[in-house]
Amino acid sequence: MKTAAQENFLMQLKRPILVGGLGLSASLWLLNIVGHSPVGHALGDGSALIGAIALSAGVWFLQKSKRANLTIEAPLALKTVDKSAVEKTLAGVEATLTTLIEALPEERKADCKHAIWTQIEQKKQAISQVLASIEREKLTLAIVGNKSTGKTTLATLLHDQWQPEHSQVTRISEIEGEETLLALDTDLVLFLTTGDLTQSELQRLQSLLRAGYRTHIAFNKQDQLVPVDRQAVVQRIQTRVEDLDIGVSAIAPKPNPITVRRHLEDGTIQEFTEQPAPQIARLTDKLNYLIDNEAQQLVLTTALRQAKALKTDVQQLLNAERQQRAMPIVEQMQWIAAGSAFASPLPSLDMLAATAINAQLIVDLGAVYGQTFSLEQAKKAAGTLAELLVKLGLVELSTQAFGSLLKTHAATYVAGGALQGVSAAYLTRTVGLSLIEFFEEQSVLPTEAQKFAFGAMGDRLQTIFKATKQSMGLQVFVKQALSHLPASEMPASKKAATAA
Ligand SMILES: Nc1nc2c(ncn2[C@@H]2O[C@H](COP(=O)(O)OP(=O)(O)O)[C@@H](O)[C@H]2O)c(=O)[nH]1
Ligand SMILES: [Mg+2]
Known part of the structure; x- marks a missing residue:
């Protein structure tokens, strides 16, 4: 059974003209209203943002390290290994190393003393060792x-x-x-x-x-x-x-x-x-x-195993590198989502902004993971994700959870605006972390096997929704989110809504 709110939400989603037609410009307009333009945010309010990033990125990495390592696909019965299979796997490792080097930010690329270069050098040596070991x-x-x-x-x-x-x-x-x-x-x-x-x-x-x-x-x-x-x-x-x-x-x-x-x-x-x-x-x-x-x-079986282990290692290096670029994007987008949901006079505009923000997230995170999505593709995918969030009850769950938490905060914050803002931020974070995991998994597949089936991300969204809650705690999140919302003023529309 769908609740009235869900019905309403789905109705809005079925209006692609509204969602797709206004798109990003509308959300950016909203952002400017609350002074949360992406550019202003990245440059102006730097210290708070970086603090928040450091904190939650740390939590994220911890949570990641507990996750099972990347598993190597292998049928249980070992097959005959030929030399070319080893060479092909090693060529894949080389390619991943090249991608890693390309993904390095300019200043690290130029800093030959940085630890990453030692790691890259070690992996290169390991590749030669495995190649030599075949004989x-x-x-x-x-x-x-x-x-x-x-x-x-x-x-x-x-x-x-x-x-x-x-x-x-x-x-x-x-x-x-x-x-x-x-x-x-x-x-x-x-x-x-x-x-x-x-x-x-x-x-x-x-x-x-x-x-x-x-x-x-x-x-x-x-x-x-x-x-x-x-x-x-x-x-x-x-x-x-x-x-x-x-x-x-x-x-x-x-x-x-x-x-x-x-x-x-x-x-x-x-x-x-x-x-x-x-x-x-x-x-x-x-x-x-x-x-x-x-x-x-x-010998060849051993070499193939070593080559695969090397591939996993290098993939993890690349993932860590990409996460360093991806996490600030997620953090930035989640506070933009908070600001725009806080300020928007109508729930329908919240949705509009959320979809536009998620579409931007898909484009930006995709770029970090070497995937190009057009804005149209991204908007469609964002619509699919938004629909999933509603269908899975995550929108309602976050509203409930944050609703009761916010009651303990200052009276002015027990307002629809803050609740919607914090909720939107949390959902954006959930979507962002899910996308990171999703793109990581896709990136280990050969290009022809990659499938960007955003509609199949339901389980992942649910798992990450819960995991983030457990790892960082909602209290901490609320605190961070509120610090990104305008402190004193509240939009008149929201005040009225609260009073009513
Ligand atoms: N009956 C029997 N006992 C054995 C045999 N091989 C080893 N053991 C005994 O099994 C016990 C454990 O042996 P050990 O080699 O120390 O086992 P490990 O812990 O696996 O290194 C010792 O008491 C050995 O004497 C065997 O072939 N037959
Ligand atoms: Mg022994």
């Missing part, structure tokens, strides 16, 4: 598994008995549970388990695959089971990973000592314990096979 012949292994699954025992045994004959394997490291991160250059993971895979082991395995590690499972301590049960465990593990192209080998690098009884001729029984020989042939056979036949694949 490498040395391999490294890592043994991964929960505590006491026998990693140290196996590593020692391999080190003593197997590695000397396989000098191309230069490192066998041990990784406990989930604590330590695997080195990116690990060519093969030996995943140790002492029985059927538990849920958490399966998850760990999946995350290794998702991260692009070649993996082989070793079912360890098989001596603890009778042969028929060993077979059953191996089969169970195999069914769990059958789609993933992962092998399973049953081993026992240090079987439990066994008691041997011997019947002597004089009728007495002699009992003694014997240490059975290590049973790791199934595993070493597999390792030998991989080293002899798939060394290059292992």
Whole structure:
């Protein structure tokens, strides 16, 4: 069910001539009335603005860092990697670095001592290293598994008995549970388990695959089971990973000592314990096979993983750089929205200004993210976003939330103007942060896969609406917003509305 206000709002949205026809000039006219012209604001009231930017940008970055890192798309079963895939990914990293350099503000571009240049230099070196590594012949292994699954025992045994004959394997490291991160250059993971895979082991395995590690499972301590049960465990593990192209080998690098009884001729029984020989042939056979036949694949898989990690790193650098330019735009637009909503004599003009401001936001943020939108396209998209804000009830939610907060402020502020201003600012902020996230996601896609489906931003708007509320607190926001509204005078129309 729509409320009357929503109905009214939607009716206005359906009048593209009103929304589109007046457009930006109308909102700029409104801004001039309240002395909140974008130019005047950026230059005149600088200190307050910069303070506000610093505060909320900080909050934003914190909130961002909690978000899951960019995930690398990879099907769980690893595919054969060819050299060109690695080279193509690295070319993508180069291109992102170029975009990053172009995105630097002039003064930082000229300042060769700035930290960003060290980072760029490091990434360039990393690109050359990955390229060079394609030809490498040395391999490294890592043994991964929960505590006491026998990693140290196996590593020692391999080190003593197997590695000397396989000098191309230069490192066998041990990784406990989930604590330590695997080195990116690990060519093969030996995943140790002492029985059927538990849920958490399966998850760990999946995350290794998702991260692009070649993996082989070793079912360890098989001596603890009778042969028929060993077979059953191996089969169970195999069914769990059958789609993933992962092998399973049953081993026992240090079987439990066994008691041997011997019947002597004089009728007495002699009992003694014997240490059975290590049973790791199934595993070493597999390792030998991989080293002899798939060394290059292992190296390429590692190189591709490193190239993708590098791409994510560089993308994050670029995102951080772009956010530094994008956030002030959002901040500026949100206070413009506040000013124009505060001053506008009619709610319909609020809407008009809001749509014009959001359209400007789309054009400006798009430019930061390398996307060009015409004003017409942007207005259409802004209309779609405005409609979403109403449909999702976010307009009403913010009015309610700020309405009760504003009651605690000075009496003059318990006025429609302030409420509309603060609300408009908050909604503009929500739209701005959502656009930033949206553009970031689009920018990692190849051009042909980019879709600027603004109508599909509903979930994102809702999430960010809530997240901003939690991270910065509405009280803080109200304080900031009020400091951007004219302090003493209130438009006559709003006074009348309050009195009524
Ligand atoms: N029964 C049996 N026990 C083993 C085997 N390999 C290792 N263990 C024992 O498992 C325990 C944990 O081994 P350890 O190598 O320290 O495990 P880590 O914590 O994974 O490094 C030790 O008591 C080992 O003696 C095996 O093949 N069979
Ligand atoms: Mg250990």
